[in-house]
Amino acid sequence: MRRLLGPILLTLGLTASATLVGCSVDDTPRGAIAAAAASARKIDLTRFDTAAEWQSGNGAGTAVDDGRLVLDAPIGTRSANGRTYDLARWTSPWVAPGFSYTELIASWSAKTPKNSWIEVQVRGRSGADGGRRTTWDVLGRWAAGDQHVQRSTESGQSDDGTSVAVDTWRTTGLPSYQLRVVLLRRTGSGARPSLDLVTAMSSQLPSSAGATSKPGVARGIVLPVPRYSQMVHTGHYPAWGGGGEAWCSPTSTSMVLGYYNALPKPKRYRWVPSGHTDPWVDYAARMTFDHAYDGTGNWPFNTAYAAPRAGKAFVTRLRSLREAERFIAAGIPLVVSVAFGAGELSGAPISASNGHLLVIAGFRKGGRVVVNDPASSTRKGVRRSYRRDEFEKVWLEASGGLAYVIHDDAHPLPSGTHTNW
Structure with missing residues (x-):
């Protein structure tokens, strides 16, 4: 750290063969991050x-x-x-x-x-x-x-x-x-x-993810991040994206705020009809909506929404899952941006996505990534475990390792040498 110097195509009944679109604002062709030496990030x-x-x-x-x-x-x-x-x-x-x-x-x-x-x-x-x-x-x-x-x-x-x-x-x-x-x-x-x-x-950044990182300090740590599904909101509020596949970012941001007990008070979303599941997600979608982009996936709009509620929030990029593990070890879940084609992310609730936000909640002892993936059609299915090599590749090559860092005073940023937080 230097201080001075989509369109909505899915409907109810999303299946694992569906392709998620329009959830993230990054319109860079996959694998076309700025050219540089493959080893330099x-x-x-x-x-x-x-x-x-x-x-x-x-x-x-x-x-x-x-x-x-x-x-x-x-x-x-x-x-x-x-x-x-x-x-x-x-x-x-x-x-x-x-x-x-x-x-x-x-x-x-x-x-x-x-x-x-x-x-x-x-x-x-x-x-x-x-x-x-x-x-x-x-x-x-x-x-x-x-x-x-x-x-x-x-x-x-x-x-x-x-x-x-x-x-x-x-x-x-x-x-x-x-x-x-x-x-x-x-x-x-x-x-x-x-x-x-x-x-x-x-x-x-290089276009290639390079070799898969080795498991680090967060092996065996899984944070108790609450599980919310974006798909239960399909058809909600077309003026703010219509819910469902368009709301991965505010749903992921809300999961992290829920982890910090920092969700908005009920009076903020009392305009949401009674009976709506997780009405704070509807509120987050409204309060992160970019009226020019016509979506809720604007990265800094999401961190700006989260920051005054949790304490601090910002957008950065990480170089590998080794760096992500430092945040998990510090008790800080991460919202990250991925994109993947058919067969590139085993066990995902959808077959492909051209831009998707989800939460890294922890790591298994063997290094697998534990996530809260809001693309699941149910809360129970939100918690997933992905292969480390597959996940790191679709994260680093799609968005350059982009992450929302949201934390409160009880969870300070990881200490030690770094330039990106």
Whole structure:
């Protein structure tokens, strides 16, 4: 860690011969992660979450209050949704991860009271210490609720050799970048949107998973993560994806929040009809829905939903299941993104998926991966055990080892040498 420098195709009655689609936002062709040496998995996570780290950047109309970055004295206004908003900005220092990164994913934890919201932006430059700068690209417009502002991303923005694919910023290879956060509130409201955490995960990855990792520190540890099925929600709320095969991400995120006893209070989802199984999943789907992408699989939108409930949450990539084991040993389950074809993941509740989120809950003594796979049609079938070699391959080659890290104060991040958390 460096601190400064789908469409819905399935219906009720999903069977093991079905193919899951549209659950994850990653539209990279499988096996087409940025080319690099097969043995090198370059990943760096930079985080800003302390007073000193916020103060290392340049604030304009912001202040630091009890470790949070807050909108303090607006510096201008912006028109959006037919309304006028006051705004303030915070810009990070230039960050050089130490390699030429080809992808960057930002994540954040924010509070947006009343009619307020945030916008997260990124730009790069051609040299670590100078050079040509790209334009600012928008990575997300986000609010905790949806009464006033619709959460959205802006894919494309490919005017200068960089582009946005929903939640991922792609480059042809740049050595440094800068984040900018705009905090906005309805003019005259007095609301104080604030941020507890902003991270940026940059990476340059090989296309191949390489050799299967050996079992490590979490052999025989299985965490008591509750089991929820996304498929019991098939047909729920078409405005937010329609449940079922589209809701793997909010269902997985909800399982981890359930593990921490951090699910939303019943009053939050009282609009869900009585008798709906696991109504907090319906709520999570609504509160993670990306209205531009038209889905609930936006990675940082899910961690932004989870963060204020559990404590901290961010998106990163891990290099192997050995690194994942360090989190399980620390008591931290992981939501991870996989994709696989027929015969590539033995024992899965579906035959294939072009993008799917599930929870790593632990490991068997022999190294098999224990998961909570929400694609099962029942709660009982959610708990699965997958072959280590198969699982590591479909995880690393499909998403580059992407993971949601969600944890509370009782479960600090694993200590020791690392650059990606």
